[in-house]
Amino acid sequence: MRQAKINRNTKETQIFCEVNLDGTGQSDIKTGIGFFDHMLEIFSNHSLVDLKMEAKGDIHVDFHHTIEDCGLSLAQAINKSLGEKKGIRRYGFFYVPMDDSLSRCVIDFSGRPELIWKVNIDHKKIGEIETELFYEFFKAFVNESKCNLHIENFYGKNSHHIIESCFKSFSRSLKQAIEIDSRIVNIIPSSKGIL
DSSP, rough: EEEEEEEOSSSSEEEEEETTTTSSEEEEEEEEOOHHHHHHHHHHHHHHHHEEEEEEEEETSSHHHHHHHHHHHHHHHHHHHHOEEEEEEEEEEEEETTTTEEEEEEEEOOOSSSSEEEESSSEEEETEEHHHHHHHHHHHHHHHHHOOOEEEEESSOOOOHHHHHHHHOOOOOOOHSSSBBBGGGGGSSSSOOOO
């Protein structure tokens, strides 16, 4: 089983993250930020990655550090679980409609960090969360996991639907990328021989 636990402790946040990449999408999320918990639950459900995330952060200041460090911790746990990345499909892509919204995510666990974020949201907040913090979450994930991640929202009126479609497309593309290809179980999927 591809599993990992991460403890990240700073003066700003204390985070525990546990993943099972070969799970069934079970989650136990407690970050203190309701809508963000909802997005992480969606991530677990649609990626089939079992996820336990407990975060205590300086949310009396704002949500930035907590959301960013959860992205870092999730990436660390996934990377640790992937090891040398032998046998993975490496690439994943998925389109997800969410009522009025349509988003696409394309991912490559290439060993090179790059985020393309083409998501415009009219509202500055969803619930209590500043919408710019979702970019910070994905940027932290990319920097730590060293993946290429391209997320684009094509259209949508409702901010909740836009972000939810982004998380769902991210979840399904990640699920595809980390799946084991039975033809290359002991091979790193790169012509360089390393990712």
